[in-house]
Amino acid sequence: GESVGLHLPTLSVxxxxxxxxxxxxxxxxxxxxxxxxxxxxxxxxxxxxxxxxMDKRQGQRVTVLLNKTVKHLxxxxxxxxxxxxxxxxxxxxxxxxxxxxxxGTGTSLTVIP
Amino acid sequence: ETGVTQTPRxxxxxxxxxKSLKCEQHLGHNAMYWYKQSAKKPLELMFVxxxxxxxxxxxxxxxxxxxxxxSSHLFxxxxxxxxxxxxxxxxxxxxxxxxxxxxxxxxxSWLTVV
Numbered sequence: 300g301e302s303v304g305l306h307l308p309t310l311s312v313x314x315x316x317x318x319x320x321x322x323x324x325x326x327x328x329x330x331x332x333x334x335x336x337x338x339x340x341x342x343x344x345x346x347x348x349x350x351x352x353m354d355k356r357q358g359q360r361v362t363v364l365l366n367k368t369v370k371h372l373x374x375x376x377x378x379x380x381x382x383x384x385x386x387x388x389x390x391x392x393x394x395x396x397x398x399x400x401x402x403g404t405g406t407s408l409t410v411i412p
Numbered sequence: 413e414t415g416v417t418q419t420p421r422x423x424x425x426x427x428x429x430x431k432s433l434k435c436e437q438h439l440g441h442n443a444m445y446w447y448k449q450s451a452k453k454p455l456e457l458m459f460v461x462x463x464x465x466x467x468x469x470x471x472x473x474x475x476x477x478x479x480x481x482x483s484s485h486l487f488x489x490x491x492x493x494x495x496x497x498x499x500x501x502x503x504x505x506x507x508x509x510x511x512x513x514x515x516x517x518x519x520x521s522w523l524t525v526v
Binding site for chain 2: 330331333335341342343344345348350388390392393394397398399400401402403404
């Protein structure tokens, strides 16, 4: 079945540095991807999405990169701030699996002041 | 404010109790979802409703019973739960059901079964 995994369960970065969180997916037919941020005690919050016809998309301080050849997705956060401390997880979707989203287990990002 | 409101935020119930979780979305979306989030595990899809019709039922035990009276409201009725059902239950909505529809989550209902 479909699986989505993140490379590292935890990541610590210094405030002001850039963060990179990676995700691998297994379904080569996946065509839509989302990154979510989940702070302690809260629900997942949409950060940014990307469709399979793109390989890069930028938002405010965040960039998502998609490499369909190796089925890899990454989230880059520029100038990481303490408020960025949270669990980040990716999700992918494909019409050949009934349009369900499959979620990764999450990477816990800690920003060190 | 996420546009998806869940109540109660915390619930403790005994194994013989009957309770319900409520979700309301203010986004004008047509699809609503229930997900279960357990520690160290990926989000698990439980139910999907599109235009008040159930479109997915991922082999969820019958002790969980969803209800979608209209496109803005979704309930999860709970009956004779087990301790392993303790988890964060997330409601979500999306503009529609199908490829490319972004899912937006509520803050979740923390359920503890004792």
